[in-house]
Amino acid sequence: MQSDRLVDTVAWVLIENGRILCARPQGKDVFFVPGGKREGAETDLQTLLREIDEELTVALDPDTVEHVGTYEADLPGATPGLVRMACYTADYAGTVEPSSEIAEIAWFGYADRALVPPVDQLLFDDLAGAGLLPAADASAER
Template identity: 80%
Template sequence: MRAEPTTLLIDTVAWVLIEHGRILCARPRGKDVFYIPGGKREGAETDAQTLLREIDEELTVALSAHTLVHVGTYEARLPGPATGSVRMACYTAEYTGALEPSSEIDEIAWFSYLDRERVPPVDQLLFDDLLARGMLPARPGR
């Protein structure tokens, strides 16, 4: 009897910050792709615990836990030849501090919907949903 291959599922949590019709994205050190800031859960962390830790590590700001609002959860195939998928639970939240890339992040950028092709498939689903809900305009300044 042959065992079914296991499918990899990467469980992540992300912070959605939209300002002036653009969404915050980050490029991790050593990578050439931008992502919505956030990361993988460690152990039995909740979404909130994961998000607060990851954003502090990546962008040196503190999210206000009591302001977290679930935007949506998205799942898409892994980019490239890998098999499996990424699940990304997305939240908005207020923050304190100055947005600065940390030692884990090479660059932060503000993307419009027109930059959708520059992010991985799961992030593209978020962009599409935000557009459909009127949270991210098709063109900045509109």
């Protein structure tokens, strides 16, 4: 799809016990892999550290950040454009808790793939293919 609109995002991939952490922002009815949009000339690392601190009140260890993959998909709904999501793992300090920006967090298995936007679904597919999100999983624990 050719489009003038590109939403450039960075996401933190946290997997525990075969489930990936997802967050639902205030005022939205859909869950996302935590992260957000780049501000100005921020690098992926700067965006990742800022967004995760803002959303989940934990500090990522910049020395442990590793690129998982970068995915592109059509924006959800009728909005024309693409979303690009650069995904990273990283160790963290603190307790993962939703900030005032986040209404709810949940641990999703591969069976919950339909509950996230198309770009997140591509990540879910790769993680399942790598055996990190088992395909025969039950529904989300909230």
